[in-house]
Amino acid sequence: MPLDEASSRSSTISRTLADFAAGLTWDGIPKDVRVRAVHHMLDAVGIALVSGTYDFAHRTLTALSGLSGAAEKSVGVIGRPVRLAPRDAALVNGILCHGLDFDDTHLGGVVHPTVSALPCALSAGVQAGSSGKDLIVAYILGIEVAARLGAVAKGGFHQVGFHPTGLVGTFSSALVAGKLFGLSARELTQAQGIALSMGAGSLEFLEDGAWTKRMHPGWAASSGITAAALAREGFVGAAAPYEGRFGLYNAYLGPRAAEADLALATAGLGDRWELNQTAIKPFPACHFTHACIDAAIRLSPGLDIGRIRRIRALVPAEVVKTVCEPVASKKRPANSYDAQFSIPYLVAVGLLHGRMGLGDLEPGMLGDPGLLALAAKVDYEVDPKSGFPRHYSGEVIVEMADGQTLSHREQINRGAPDRPLTNDEIVEKYRINAALAVSPERSRAVEATVLSCAETDAATLSADLTA
Incomplete structure (x- = not known):
């Protein structure tokens, strides 16, 4: 109207x-x-x-x-x-x-x-x-x-x-x-x-x-x-x-x-x-990044990080200003909040560690030379198959030095309405977070x-x- x-x-x-x-x-x-x-x-x-x-x-x-x-x-x-x-x-x-x-x-x-x-x-x-x-x-x-x-x-x-x-x-x-x-x-x-x-x-x-x-x-x-x-x-x-x-x-x-x-x-x-x-x-980061984080985690097992030539992250056009630009600061986040809104950093975390959690936003991680070197290899492209805004789709494509290409796509981001976390999974997430702050007895209460x-x-x- x-x-x-x-x-x-x-x-x-x-x-x-x-x-x-x-x-x-x-x-x-x-x-x-x-x-x-x-x-x-x-x-x-x-x-x-x-x-x-x-x-x-x-x-x-x-x-x-x-x-x-x-x-x-x-x-x-x-x-x-x-x-x-x-x-x-x-x-x-x-x-x-x-x-x-x-x-x-x-x-x-x-x-x-x-x-x-x-x-x-x-x-x-x-x-x-x-x-x-x-x-x-x-x-x-x-x-x-x-x-x-x-x-x-x-x-x-x-x-x-x-x-x-x-x-x-x-x-x-x-x-x-x-x-x-x-x-x-x-x-x-x-x-x-x-x-x-x-x-x-x-x-x-x-x-x-x-x-x-x-x-x-x-x-x-x-x-x-x-x-x-x-x-x-x-x-x-x-x-x-x-x-x-x-x-x-x-x-x-x-x-x-x-x-x-x-x-x-x-x-x-x-x-x-x-x-x-x-x-x-499922991750403590901007929701726009989740599909790419999960894709990177799926690619992580057995990946030879030292042989990676280039990494491409496909994201919806509508999220580029939020999680991909300005490129220089996204590749070298100055603080935890920068990191939570950085496709290059979060994709690098997923590929390097095979997971992503609050610990990956600590100052010691933000300055890790190996992690930053990997983030520097991450470029973004607009995803032609994006399901935005119903789904925050994402794909990670890893190009190796020998010409081999590895990729994984998450068309529907985990936790989305069409792929929801169960109530039991929400309770488990609560318990993990609460354990970082209070005693088990207090958490249960x-x-x-x-x-x-x-x-x-x-x-x-x-x-x-x-x-």
């Missing part, structure tokens, strides 16, 4: 999403979606636990602790013995859940939905005195909205320098918080109009490995809580936050707005559950708490997640 045509139907999307949010109930969500949802929550909690051991987490907590005054209903920080004012807790928890780039991704929306929806639901749920079931319903709502709003842009946000997780997560968080605050459909509509002036998220971090991407989902969660609180008190938001002349897509996509499909924002609401289309990551959170309430869940 062209945006000029859509603007004449002012606020159709925000009203439709508000009506859906207001009417969504526990019994209205299929059981398999609810079960899968708590596993996605567990995945994020495991990532948050291990994130807490990193320097960026310590600095974040120090900064936000200095800003938080006494709050009537404080919210726990996942894995830490600290409680903060709800919006500050949402920001910190968002940073922890997204801090290692190991969190879930809706492939069509090119967005990380859990890392804003869960921190928002925890903070808003504690404020509102919500039950565990209400928290899960609001969390699922956040996934559904973020996925659809991201899908409208068809990958366009990345092309113009914006991180969609920070943009659309603000709108979805406004609905998450509004749902838990008990807002009416009219107030939920206003909350989205208010959120329009809050969405943010620059991709400039790709140039120097800045920490700013880590804060995008938490900022979205905090902003969403603010938008919902304002709407509850009658604050007036923009009437057409999505379709308007300066709405989300026109303002952020510019000329690419003509490529957006607004119908995707509300398509299948209540019938098709986008949580089931949201991928769990947190696991049990999250998986059974429908039987408790938001305040108890928050307290149980706090160290």
Whole structure:
């Protein structure tokens, strides 16, 4: 639907999403979606636990602790013995859940939905005195909205320098918080109009490995809580936050707005559950790189690294700016975040070590001469058979000194909706991550708490997640 045509139907999307949010109930969500949802929550909690051991987490907590005054209903920080004012807790928890780039991704929306929806639901749920079931319903709502709003842009946000997780997560968080605050459909509509002036998220971090991407989902969660609180008190938001002349897509996509499909924002609401289309990551790196990592790992056994002449990585055209350019810095990542968004480095890791994990992002690995020499041989090409955005396809072709060519292709990246990790595999991923940060007893307790959170309430869940 062209945006000029859509603007004449002012606020159709925000009203439709508000009506859906207001009417969504526990019994209205299929059981398999609810079960899968708590596993996605567990995945994020495991990532948050291990994130807490990193320097960026310590600095974040120090900064936000200095800003938080006494709050009537404080919210726990996942894995830490600290409680903060709800919006500050949402920001910190968002940073922890997204801090290692190991969190879930809706492939069509090119967005990380859990890392804003869960921190928002925890903070808003504690404020509102919500039950565990209400928290899960609001969390699922956040996934559904973020996925659809991201899908409208068809990958366009990345092309113009914006991180969609920070943009659309603000709108979805406004609905998450509004749902838990008990807002009416009219107030939920206003909350989205208010959120329009809050969405943010620059991709400039790709140039120097800045920490700013880590804060995008938490900022979205905090902003969403603010938008919902304002709407509850009658604050007036923009009437057409999505379709308007300066709405989300026109303002952020510019000329690419003509490529957006607004119908995707509300398509299948209540019938098709986008949580089931949201991928769990098997590797702690940008999801765009996963197929090539797996391909490299498959080629690794028996490979004579010393005889490699050249390596070609085939990637979707839409991801080149994110994980392949600028070429020089991608081949010699300056820090762990650079490495997580580097096809040359990650392909080299897969070929050299036959695996890829958090240990491969440590400073000692980033400066390994043999690894960097191999990364220097990796060039990228646009994949003519790409399945993007439904699949983040990839292929690695290794050319040996004697002319022999070895190749492996991953048309459907592991973890994608058409090749999902099982719930048991998600639990195993959680356990591996949690083991890096907490005792086995603590890990088991947190696991049990999250998986059974429908039987408790938001305040108890928050307290149980706090160290």
